[in-house]
Amino acid sequence: MTDFDDWRARSPFYDESxxxxxxxxxxxxxxxxxxxxxxxEADGELPRDxxxxxxxxGILGLRYPEAYGGHSEGFDxxxxxxxxxxxxxxxxGGLTASLMTHGIGLPPVLALGSDALKDMxxxxxxxxxxxxxxxxxxxxxxxxxxxLKTRAERVGDHYVVNGSKMFITSGMRADWLTCAVRTGGAxxxxxxxxxxxxxxxxxxxTRLDKMGWRCxxxxxxxxxxxxxxxxxxxxxxxxxFIGIMRNFNSERLGMAMGCCAFARVxxxxxxxxxxxxxxxxxxxxxxxxxxxKLADMARRIAATxxxxxxxxxxxxxxxxxxxxxxxxxxxxxxxxxxxxxxxxQILGGASYITGSKxxxxxxxxxxxxxxxxxxxxxxxxxxxxxxGGK
Amino acid sequence: MKIxxxxxxxxxxxxxxxxxxxxxxxxxxNVKMSMNPFDEIAVEEALRIKEAGxxxxxxxxSVGPAKAxxxxxxxxxxxxxxxxxxxxxxxxEPLAVAKLLAKVAAEENPGLILLGKQAIDDDSNQTGQMxxxxxxxxxxxxxxxxxxxxxxxxxxxxxxxxxxTVKLNTPAIVTTDLRLNEPRYASLPNIMKAKKKPLDTKTxxxxxxxxxxxxxxxxxxxxxxxxxxxxxxxxxALVEKLKVLGVGA
Numbered sequence: 001m002t003d004f005d006d007w008r009a010r011s012p013f014y015d016e017s018x019x020x021x022x023x024x025x026x027x028x029x030x031x032x033x034x035x036x037x038x039x040x041e042a043d044g045e046l047p048r049d050x051x052x053x054x055x056x057x058g059i060l061g062l063r064y065p066e067a068y069g070g071h072s073e074g075f076d077x078x079x080x081x082x083x084x085x086x087x088x089x090x091x092x093g094g095l096t097a098s099l100m101t102h103g104i105g106l107p108p109v110l111a112l113g114s115d116a117l118k119d120m121x122x123x124x125x126x127x128x129x130x131x132x133x134x135x136x137x138x139x140x141x142x143x144x145x146x147x148l149k150t151r152a153e154r155v156g157d158h159y160v161v162n163g164s165k166m167f168i169t170s171g172m173r174a175d176w177l178t179c180a181v182r183t184g185g186a187x188x189x190x191x192x193x194x195x196x197x198x199x200x201x202x203x204x205x206t207r208l209d210k211m212g213w214r215c216x217x218x219x220x221x222x223x224x225x226x227x228x229x230x231x232x233x234x235x236x237x238x239x240x241f242i243g244i245m246r247n248f249n250s251e252r253l254g255m256a257m258g259c260c261a262f263a264r265v266x267x268x269x270x271x272x273x274x275x276x277x278x279x280x281x282x283x284x285x286x287x288x289x290x291x292x293k294l295a296d297m298a299r300r301i302a303a304t305x306x307x308x309x310x311x312x313x314x315x316x317x318x319x320x321x322x323x324x325x326x327x328x329x330x331x332x333x334x335x336x337x338x339x340x341x342x343x344x345q346i347l348g349g350a351s352y353i354t355g356s357k358x359x360x361x362x363x364x365x366x367x368x369x370x371x372x373x374x375x376x377x378x379x380x381x382x383x384x385x386x387x388g389g390k
Numbered sequence: 391m392k393i394x395x396x397x398x399x400x401x402x403x404x405x406x407x408x409x410x411x412x413x414x415x416x417x418x419x420n421v422k423m424s425m426n427p428f429d430e431i432a433v434e435e436a437l438r439i440k441e442a443g444x445x446x447x448x449x450x451x452s453v454g455p456a457k458a459x460x461x462x463x464x465x466x467x468x469x470x471x472x473x474x475x476x477x478x479x480x481x482x483e484p485l486a487v488a489k490l491l492a493k494v495a496a497e498e499n500p501g502l503i504l505l506g507k508q509a510i511d512d513d514s515n516q517t518g519q520m521x522x523x524x525x526x527x528x529x530x531x532x533x534x535x536x537x538x539x540x541x542x543x544x545x546x547x548x549x550x551x552x553x554x555t556v557k558l559n560t561p562a563i564v565t566t567d568l569r570l571n572e573p574r575y576a577s578l579p580n581i582m583k584a585k586k587k588p589l590d591t592k593t594x595x596x597x598x599x600x601x602x603x604x605x606x607x608x609x610x611x612x613x614x615x616x617x618x619x620x621x622x623x624x625x626x627a628l629v630e631k632l633k634v635l636g637v638g639a
Contacts, residue, residue, distance in 0.1 A: 006422065016460050020467060020581045023424070027575035058578030074582035083578075 025086035040215035055128030068122035088261035091357030094216030101170035105132035108243040112235030133174035135165035146188040152181035171219025184238040193240035202226035212364035252325040259332035266343035323382035333369040391501030397429040399461040428506025434573040444538040466584035467576035486601035488520035493597040507565040518565035529563040
């Protein structure tokens with residue numbers, strides 16, 4: 001028998017508390033998400049109400065400080081991973097990307113922001129009342145953070161911001177943007193983080209349609225003479241680069257875990273299809289070529305998951321190295337690419353019809369392989385860190 | 391009023407059960423287990439009664455192996471106040487469970503015992519009724535709606551023809567049907583809080599109850615595989631076939 005969520009039972013990192021969390025999130029997904037996800041994919045965004053419901057269920061606040069309405073006591077990194085797994089079960093990556101955008105937008109505020117800023121931002125975000133997005137990438141580049149061009153000039157007690165931000169997840173619905181700007185000279189040492197109210201005069205935005213992640217609203221955001229109070233500076237002036245970089249390990253780990261989860265959805269769909277679909281007088285799974293494909297998918301997922309879990313443990317226990325997370329993301333996205341492809345091959349024509357999970361996940365392979373740092377950027381980064389050659 | 395809610399750890403409803411090769415029972419090794427869905431409905435109803443101010447305490451109780459503690463934790467995470475595990479690795483039949491629950495009821499004096507109408511593993515549909523007989527309390531099975539008033543409970547029961555409304559004096563037994571409510575999911579912080587709620591562990595011996603099975607299972611077998619159907623050419627052919635099979639008027 002193949003149960004697709006029993007892998008945790010064989011892992012040293014997961015116990016019955018993770019299983020209990022999985023059951024709760026699964027029920028939330030079944031009740032509040034699965035019936036509507038196709039509609040949200042068509043709408044191009046998630047309803048605000050979902051954020052509030054997810055907050056009430058404890059999903060938005062998982063592993064955030066209790067003082068701001070989060071739930072940290074007793075939860076370890078593997079509870080977060082379990083939640084990622086369960087949210088992935090509907091096979092729509094845009095759901096996690098958009099519902100959990102605060103996972104990239106909020107940590108810089110919590111790590112570097114003033115108490116006043118934290119008190120203002122964190123509670124409504126974790127309650128699902130406000131949406132916070134992260135604005136790093138620009139039309140001129142993404143991973144080259146040190147080269148970003150959006151300028152913020154200090155004028156009295158304000159910054160005046162000019163520039164634009166590109167591919168901003170949840171950008172159309174965001175209330176706040178944790179925005180990287182250039183306040184100083186060239187390079188990493190001239191970058192600051194500003195919290196920008198989206199309804200400030202001078203902010204305009206355009207919806208971007210996409211290959212995948214369709215229920216996640218993605219925006220180009222234009223900033224023209226946007227006046228931002230100086231106390232919205234997150235961390236020290238010209239000290240924003242570190243705040244951006246410290247996000248990356250957990251973001252890459254989260255994406256790698258997501259890839260494993262989506263790959264398991266593909267495998268599950270493929271197995272269920274192979275066990276029922278009959279060709280040439282027998283079910284697909286009785287054809288050797290199909291069995292081999294399925295086992296090959298399973299082994300790729302299991303190997304990647306093992307490294308994901310090990311890296312997660314390292315991050316939690318201070319025994320991590322950044323290069324691992326960069327390489328792990330590549331491992332995971334290349335694994336997903338193959339697994340999604342093979343699932344599509346097994347489902348055949350059914351995988352090409354809109355509405356199948358495999359069809360959607362197949363379309364979302366690229367956003368994983370490019371978003372949050374492309375495979376090439378990741379491997380170059382890891383190579384430089386591990387083997388020098390700056 | 392206290393509400394006692396017995397819950398059973400059963401094979402998860404999503405799992406396709408497999409019969410052991412020797413036909414001695416269902417293979418439970420490494421199979422996902424969960425709270426019996428009808429019991430979840432009972433926990434939910436008890437919590438709603440408490441939240442409406444008509445009960446002070448909800449106590450979950452389970453008879454089963456040590457792992458049944460996880461099922462009780464689920465009930466605690468949903469909102470039950472405390473739990474009692476009567477631990478045994480033996481097979482327990484409905485009568486043994488009913489006897490144990492009668493002893494728990496004698497200790498706890500609940501005004502209401504809310505049970506699932508049946509467990510989805512053996513589908514006995516007996517425990518609630520046996521418990522009512524042992525305690526001499528009124529019972530309303532297959533509850534569709536439950537209304538609690540001072541000293542009485544009004545239950546609309548799912549019956550074949552529709553709903554039958556009965557009024558019970560407390561203390562009483564109510565068993566839940568599927569349409570009574572939609573159980574909540576435990577919020578994630580409540581899952582952690584449940585770890586700190588009291589869970590007493592007892593044994594059948596503590597209650598002086600002999601749980602020796604009275605039934606002998608001769609054989610467990612998979613249901614027969616349905617043979618393939620046939621296609622008929624048109625409605626006339628269909629009607630002809632139905633007549634031959636004696637189906638319909």
